[in-house]
Amino acid sequence: MDWNDLDQLEMLADNIIEDPLKEITVDGPGGPVTDTVENIVGQLGMPELGGSYYTFSNENNYMIWQAIKTCHDNGWLYRGADSMPWCPRCATGISQHEIVTDGYEEITHRSVYVKYPLKGREGESILIWTTTPWTLTSNVAVAVGPELDYVKVKMTESGDVFYLAKGATEFLEGDYSILEELKGKDMVGWAYDGPFDELEAQQAPGGWTELKDIIEDIPQSSKEAHQVIPWDEVTGDEGTGIVHIAPGAGAEDFRLGKEFRLPVIAPLDDEGRIVDGFDWLTGTVVHEVTQPIFDNLKEKGLLYKIENYKHRYPICWRCKTELVFRLVDEWFISMDELRPLLMDITKQIQWIPSFGMDRELDWLKNMQDWMISKKRYWGLALPIWECDKCDHWTVIGDDLELKERAVSGYDEFESHTPHRPWVDAVKVGCEKCGGEMTRVPDVGNPWLDAGIVSFSTLSYRQDPDYWNEWYPADWISESFPGQFRNWFYSMLIMGAIIDKSPSFKSNFGYATLLAEDGKEMHKSWGNSIEFNEAADKMGVDVMRWMFSVQNPEQNLLFGYGAAKEIRRRLITLWNVYSFFVTYARLDEFDPATKVKREDFTQLDLWIFSKMDQLVLLAVDSYDNFRVDKFMKRLDRFMEDLSNWYVRRNRRRYWKSENDSDKNAAYYTLYAVLKKLILTLAPVVPFITERIYQNLVRGLEPDAPESIHLNGFPEVNPEDVDEKLIHQMDGVVKVVEMGRHARNRASLKIRQPLEKLQFATDDKKVANAVMANQDQIIEELNVKTVEQVGSYSDLVKRELAPNFATLGEKYGDGVTDVINLLKFLSYDDFEKEIRNSGTIIRSKNEQDYELTREDVIVKNESLEGKSSVTDGDLTVAV
Ligand SMILES: [Zn+2]
Numbered sequence: 001m002d003w004n005d006l007d008q009l010e011m012l013a014d015n016i017i018e019d020p021l022k023e024i025t026v027d028g029p030g031g032p033v034t035d036t037v038e039n040i041v042g043q044l045g046m047p048e049l050g051g052s053y054y055t056f057s058n059e060n061n062y063m064i065w066q067a068i069k070t071c072h073d074n075g076w077l078y079r080g081a082d083s084m085p086w087c088p089r090c091a092t093g094i095s096q097h098e099i100v101t102d103g104y105e106e107i108t109h110r111s112v113y114v115k116y117p118l119k120g121r122e123g124e125s126i127l128i129w130t131t132t133p134w135t136l137t138s139n140v141a142v143a144v145g146p147e148l149d150y151v152k153v154k155m156t157e158s159g160d161v162f163y164l165a166k167g168a169t170e171f172l173e174g175d176y177s178i179l180e181e182l183k184g185k186d187m188v189g190w191a192y193d194g195p196f197d198e199l200e201a202q203q204a205p206g207g208w209t210e211l212k213d214i215i216e217d218i219p220q221s222s223k224e225a226h227q228v229i230p231w232d233e234v235t236g237d238e239g240t241g242i243v244h245i246a247p248g249a250g251a252e253d254f255r256l257g258k259e260f261r262l263p264v265i266a267p268l269d270d271e272g273r274i275v276d277g278f279d280w281l282t283g284t285v286v287h288e289v290t291q292p293i294f295d296n297l298k299e300k301g302l303l304y305k306i307e308n309y310k311h312r313y314p315i316c317w318r319c320k321t322e323l324v325f326r327l328v329d330e331w332f333i334s335m336d337e338l339r340p341l342l343m344d345i346t347k348q349i350q351w352i353p354s355f356g357m358d359r360e361l362d363w364l365k366n367m368q369d370w371m372i373s374k375k376r377y378w379g380l381a382l383p384i385w386e387c388d389k390c391d392h393w394t395v396i397g398d399d400l401e402l403k404e405r406a407v408s409g410y411d412e413f414e415s416h417t418p419h420r421p422w423v424d425a426v427k428v429g430c431e432k433c434g435g436e437m438t439r440v441p442d443v444g445n446p447w448l449d450a451g452i453v454s455f456s457t458l459s460y461r462q463d464p465d466y467w468n469e470w471y472p473a474d475w476i477s478e479s480f481p482g483q484f485r486n487w488f489y490s491m492l493i494m495g496a497i498i499d500k501s502p503s504f505k506s507n508f509g510y511a512t513l514l515a516e517d518g519k520e521m522h523k524s525w526g527n528s529i530e531f532n533e534a535a536d537k538m539g540v541d542v543m544r545w546m547f548s549v550q551n552p553e554q555n556l557l558f559g560y561g562a563a564k565e566i567r568r569r570l571i572t573l574w575n576v577y578s579f580f581v582t583y584a585r586l587d588e589f590d591p592a593t594k595v596k597r598e599d600f601t602q603l604d605l606w607i608f609s610k611m612d613q614l615v616l617l618a619v620d621s622y623d624n625f626r627v628d629k630f631m632k633r634l635d636r637f638m639e640d641l642s643n644w645y646v647r648r649n650r651r652r653y654w655k656s657e658n659d660s661d662k663n664a665a666y667y668t669l670y671a672v673l674k675k676l677i678l679t680l681a682p683v684v685p686f687i688t689e690r691i692y693q694n695l696v697r698g699l700e701p702d703a704p705e706s707i708h709l710n711g712f713p714e715v716n717p718e719d720v721d722e723k724l725i726h727q728m729d730g731v732v733k734v735v736e737m738g739r740h741a742r743n744r745a746s747l748k749i750r751q752p753l754e755k756l757q758f759a760t761d762d763k764k765v766a767n768a769v770m771a772n773q774d775q776i777i778e779e780l781n782v783k784t785v786e787q788v789g790s791y792s793d794l795v796k797r798e799l800a801p802n803f804a805t806l807g808e809k810y811g812d813g814v815t816d817v818i819n820l821l822k823f824l825s826y827d828d829f830e831k832e833i834r835n836s837g838t839i840i841r842s843k844n845e846q847d848y849e850l851t852r853e854d855v856i857v858k859n860e861s862l863e864g865k866s867s868v869t870d871g872d873l874t875v876a877v
């Protein structure tokens with residue numbers, strides 16, 4: 001069957017709802033496959049049904065089982081408790097990298113300032129501030145920055161005495177006087193009364209959580225534990241500089257709680273309702289308790305102030321509900337041992353652009369352990385079985401091991417895929433006590449599926465030779481902001497766990513595609529272009545060119561304007577080709593006719609070398625996944641080919657006699673065109689095929705049937721005549737600059753001029769220009785070409801300071817530099833810079849060292865001349 005066919009998939013879905021055990025027959029690549037609907041679904045993406053990847057296929061599931069088993073064997077898998085981001089609507093934990101990528105929104109919350117009365121200090125309170133009032137019910141401690149400055153203030157009107165950070169007094173209302181200044185560390189150990197000490201949860205030893213393991217050796221209740229603790233992370237920038245700590249309701253809080261062995265109160269169930277033990281709050285929903293809690297605090301006289309607070313707050317990436325922190329037991333892969341291996345693997349991968357590697361390494365450095373479980377009913381069944389009698393748990397590595405270790409329920413499971421409810425029927429024998437073990441209800445984090453493809457889809461378990469042949473992937477790609485924390489990361493982890501190797505060789509993380517106006521594409525903004533529409537209107541070759549020429553580090557502005565520009569280039573290629581075909585046909589050119597080396601002109605040899613140089617660059621660019629570098633150079637090459645080579649040679653094709661010179665011209669253009677389309681074929685496969693069929697297949701009947709059946713052109717770097725390229729490029733450049741100089745002075749090319757003058761320090765270019773002066777004379781419509789001895793004969797040059805670099809280097813000293821530059825001639829500057837790289841001058845007993853970047857050279861035409869300067873070449877008309 002075609003597993004990408006939605007109708008077929010819907011047929012499967014309908015059948016599985018009706019009866020998963022119903023037998024059906026579908027087409028597979030090797031013939032019909034008959035099985036239960038459920039098992040057909042379990043084989044989607046596998047060789048027997050065709051396709052490549054389906055997350056809930058059996059192979060995918062069992063491969064993940066094996067990876068988790070490997071983690072267990074290495075001691076990396078553990079059951080942890082953590083206070084973690086939780087979506088009460090989806091009733092599921094959200095892992096750290098899901099939030100980092102997609103999970104924040106600007107939200108305004110009502111924050112509250114609350115008084116915590118200090119024990120043994122009558123009338124004195126510490127002030128805390130929170131944006132999550134529901135966590136106040138579970139307060140255990142408060143934290144201060146030990147080295148931070150705090151103040152003790154007395155409110156003039158009420159007489160209340162408060163402690164708060166010295167830098168945080170702005171929020172206080174009314175007059176006050178400062179009674180004392182102190183450090184945070186002076187307050188450490190102070191005990192206080194919590195705002196909800198009357199609750200049962202506050203009075204239980206160890207705290208209030210179903211996860212008894214984590215509090216079993218904590219004797220104090222939360223109420224007894226209330227105290228000020230030190231925490232270096234506290235700053236005076238937000239709130240009061242005194243942080244309320246609820247270890248059962250915040251990630252940092254949980255860690256601090258562990259460090260100080262504080263009790264833990266976990267107030268929420270999986271749907272975000274407050275659990276038993278919270279009196280009038282029990283059964284209420286977390287997002288609805290804000291006002292009742294404010295009212296209650298007010299009644300108790302503990303509420304100081306309510307204030308709206310706008311901040312970036314984590315939300316569920318799936319349903320956009322605001323997340324809460326909830327204490328849960330989850331399964332984790334410890335990163336302590338894997339981290340160095342992951343970083344090493346990351347360095348073995350080619351990251352394009354290269355800063356991708358820094359991003360990945362930065363994440364690997366800072367990431368916490370990987371939470372692989374999810375509290376859901378359906379999904380990858382985590383292969384962890386837990387003893388019903390003792391506390392032992394174990395991991396099953398695949399279907400075979402499950403069969404082997406099953407003590408009951410295997411019959412019930414046997415004909416099914418490894419999903420709930422069937423897989424849960426299987427009981428496994430406990431190695432510790434001989435009891436029965438039941439699977440934990442958790443399912444796997446979907447990123448496990450994303451990471452496993454390099455193994456599951458390449459038959460790692462079934463056909464190691466096949467896997468060996470294709471692993472690792474050559475290339476994976478995803479646009480920025482990228483999958484550094486999800487897909488790339490999970491692929492790195494699976495490669496590390498299973499094979500200690502990179503599961504991909506290179507990673508291409510390109511920037512984003514935006515509309516031509518630089519905005520995101522939105523239907524409602526009218527700037528979005530559907531793929532099909534673009535393909536129809538601009539043509540797929542144009543689209544491919546647009547993507548290929550794009551520097552992957554920058555956003556691609558996609559649209560018809562850019563397409564037009566590219567179409568112009570394709571037309572240039574087409575024109576050169578059609579020029580050739582028109583005349584070659586007339587003259588019955590045959591590429592098999594031999595050309596003697598001496599029949600080639602300098603220009604022929606030049607364009608050959610230019611072409612070969614382009615091929616070498618193309619090979620390097622394709623190999624390194626930076627096609628844009630080749631495509632950018634191609635622009636220049638097309639210019640040289642059409643605007644110089646073909647134009648300068650037209651008469652060779654036009655002349656009436658069929659001599660060896662004409663044949664050499666044909667041969668050259670044919671060879672270059674052929675190489676050019678072969679080099680370009682991967683980027684624009686359609687237009688190059690069209691040209692190939694007519695051009696190459698027309699002239700060489702034995703040529704391969706399609707351009708795409710040809711090998712890539714091979715070039716020996718030694719055949720590239722760099723010297724000739726340098727010289728002829730110089731000539732082309734002089735002409736281009738001469739035209740520019742004419743334009744500047746509005747001197748139309750029709751109007752003959754006396755001379756073109758040029759100055760250069762490059763002797764080779766100078767000689768080439770003089771040797772080719774007849775071409776220059778013709779191109780620029782001048783009578784003579786003349787080399788002058790000094791740039792100053794053509795142009796007036798002044799040196800000006802580059803404030804951007806100098807300001808940074810010398811600050812106020814820039815004034816001195818300006819004065820120094822006034823007495824420095826351009827010629828001296830150029831000479832010294834060229835000799836020693838820098839220029840050193842002193843002024844006001846200070847040495848100033850100037851580089852080329854520090855000085856801007858301003859070129860001004862001399863009276864009666866129009867000049868243009870580019871690097872070490874100046875021309876004037
Ligand atoms: Zn949700």
Ligand SMILES: [Zn+2]
Nearest residue numbers: 387390430433
């Ligand atoms: Zn047991």
